[in-house]
Amino acid sequence: MSKFLGDWGNQLKSYNKNVRLFLLASFLVNVGMGIFMIIYNYYIRELGYDDQVNGKVIAMTAMASAIFLLPAGIMSDKVGRKKVILVGAIFASVTMLLRSVLEAESLLLVSAFATGIFMSFIQVSSIPLLAENSTEKQRVHLFSFNFALIMVANVVGNTLGGTLSDVLQALFSLSSLWSVRITLLVGSIFFFTSLIPIMKINEERKLKTEKTAASSFKNIFKTQKSGLKMIALFAIAQLIIGFGSGLVIPYLNLYFTDRFEINKSLVGIILSLGQAMTAVAFMIGPAVVKRFGEVRAVVILQLASLPFLLLTAYTENLWLAVIGFLFRQALMNAGNPIQMSLMMRSVDDSIKGLANSVGQMVFQLGWAVMGPVSMTLVMMYGAYHGYAIVFTITGCLYLIGSVYFYLVFRKVK
Numbered sequence: 001m002s003k004f005l006g007d008w009g010n011q012l013k014s015y016n017k018n019v020r021l022f023l024l025a026s027f028l029v030n031v032g033m034g035i036f037m038i039i040y041n042y043y044i045r046e047l048g049y050d051d052q053v054n055g056k057v058i059a060m061t062a063m064a065s066a067i068f069l070l071p072a073g074i075m076s077d078k079v080g081r082k083k084v085i086l087v088g089a090i091f092a093s094v095t096m097l098l099r100s101v102l103e104a105e106s107l108l109l110v111s112a113f114a115t116g117i118f119m120s121f122i123q124v125s126s127i128p129l130l131a132e133n134s135t136e137k138q139r140v141h142l143f144s145f146n147f148a149l150i151m152v153a154n155v156v157g158n159t160l161g162g163t164l165s166d167v168l169q170a171l172f173s174l175s176s177l178w179s180v181r182i183t184l185l186v187g188s189i190f191f192f193t194s195l196i197p198i199m200k201i202n203e204e205r206k207l208k209t210e211k212t213a214a215s216s217f218k219n220i221f222k223t224q225k226s227g228l229k230m231i232a233l234f235a236i237a238q239l240i241i242g243f244g245s246g247l248v249i250p251y252l253n254l255y256f257t258d259r260f261e262i263n264k265s266l267v268g269i270i271l272s273l274g275q276a277m278t279a280v281a282f283m284i285g286p287a288v289v290k291r292f293g294e295v296r297a298v299v300i301l302q303l304a305s306l307p308f309l310l311l312t313a314y315t316e317n318l319w320l321a322v323i324g325f326l327f328r329q330a331l332m333n334a335g336n337p338i339q340m341s342l343m344m345r346s347v348d349d350s351i352k353g354l355a356n357s358v359g360q361m362v363f364q365l366g367w368a369v370m371g372p373v374s375m376t377l378v379m380m381y382g383a384y385h386g387y388a389i390v391f392t393i394t395g396c397l398y399l400i401g402s403v404y405f406y407l408v409f410r411k412v413k
Contacts, residue, residue, distance in 0.1 A: 015142065018133045021197040022085075022126070023146065027153045028194035029089065029122065032096065034157015034275070035187030038268050039165060039180055040099070041254055046177040047103055051254065055375035057112045058250045062367035064116025065123070069364065073124045073357025077350060081129035082203040088121025089198055093191035100184035116364070123360050128352040129203075131344045139344065140289060143337035144282045151279035151333075155272040161187065162268015227347040231355045234343050237405045238359045242366025244397030247374045247390040250367065252325070258383040260318045270322055274329035281334035288334075294342045295409045298335035302402040305331035306395050313391030316384070332398065342409070 015023075044054050076084045095115040102111055127143070134142050161183055168179035248255070252274075256267045281301075288297040308331070311324030340356075347355045378386035 018201050021201050025194040025197040028190050030150045030153035031157040032187040032190035034154035035161035038158045038161040039183050043180045051375045055372035058371035059368045060109050060112040061116040062364040064113040065120040065364035066361050068117045068120045069124050069357040069361035072120045073354045076125040080203050081125040082201045084121050084125045086198050088118045092118040096188040096191050124357040127356045140286050140341045143340045144285045147337045148279040148282035151275040154275040158268045158272040162264045166265040230346045231358050235358050235362045239362040240401035242363035244394040246367035246370035247394045277326045277330035278333045281330035285334050298338050299402050299406045301331050301335045309395045313388045
């Protein structure tokens with residue numbers, strides 16, 4: 001254990017100022033996102049809309065990300081990671097503020113679409129920024145730490161979101177709608193505070209790279225054929241997993257509320273525990289890589305999550321559902337930084353933004369397509385059979401995605 005902690009301590013000390021500033025900004029952004037993740041579905045219900053509107057909102061956000069991730073990635077490669085992240089953070093903060101107060105369905109959908117656009121700016125530039133400010137030896141640890149930090153921020157956001165709304169309602173006799181709305185406004189404040197560390201990042205661009213390899217699609221297709229092939233292969237894997245994820249992940253709070261009739265505070269605590277478990281799994285990920293290699297580590301972790309996913313799907317016992325959720329969450333997500341490290345190492349610096357954007361674009365496409373499908377099935381078949389069906393479909397897609405990943409990448413050095 002002391003060796004494990006010492007290894008991580010040495011890694012953290014070795015990161016440069018840009019990495020530390022970005023990690024702080026990422027933490028603040030994801031606390032805000034954690035609040036929105038736990039509360040926004042309830043906000044839509046409090047406005048009097050049915051769950052199909054929830055599905056539409058998720059679809060609009062994911063569709064916007066799917067559309068804009070690719071151009072955002074190309075822009076990131078051309079003008080720099082910091083500029084793209086800063087623009088995304090500014091406008092994402094504004095859209096989050098608007099989403100906390102808007103009520104008309106059309107405005108909910110438009111603001112959700114806008115959030116997807118500007119969050120894509122942040123998402124697509126984050127991994128390349130970290131990659132460019134670290135050595136290859138640092139990256140598995142750094143990506144794992146970044147993902148773990150996101151999970152910790154989500155823990156804070158989920159706990160704060162679920163608890164604050166109930167506390168406001170109990171102590172100040174606020175309506176359920178206003179308690180949720182104020183909680184969302186608190187989440188938007190965290191977004192705004194992330195601008196401070198982002199503005200302090202000092203990025204030095206490599207002008208030669210900008211003017212040649214990343215200057216146009218034509219040059220990219222001429223000079224980066226092997227890199228583009230790797231991007232396409234990764235994209236297929238992300239698309240399959242994204243379809244499965246889009247069926248269940250956006251609605252986990254509704255799953256626990258609908259099936260077990262528990263309050264928002266308890267839902268927040270459960271989701272927070274899931275994020276905490278995932279953070280621990282991220283930190284252990286590099287050790288799994290050392291023993292099994294990157295590709296096998298990803299596949300082992302993903303396949304190990306499937307029994308717990310099915311447990312969550314079919315149990316009528318809250319505590320078994322929580323156990324299933326916690327282990328599925330940790331195991332399935334633990335492979336993400338390993339995949340990111342593998343992809344970043346497999347492509348040239350000039351197309352790292354493109355690689356990250358394509359992977360996230362197809363993943364968001366899965367959410368956009370399957371979000372409305374999930375809520376329709378739940379409305380048709382009820383809180384037990386509806387969720388059992390969508391969780392089972394997700395399990396099948398995860399299995400297909402894991403087998404594909406192993407068959408395609410098992411020979412990658």
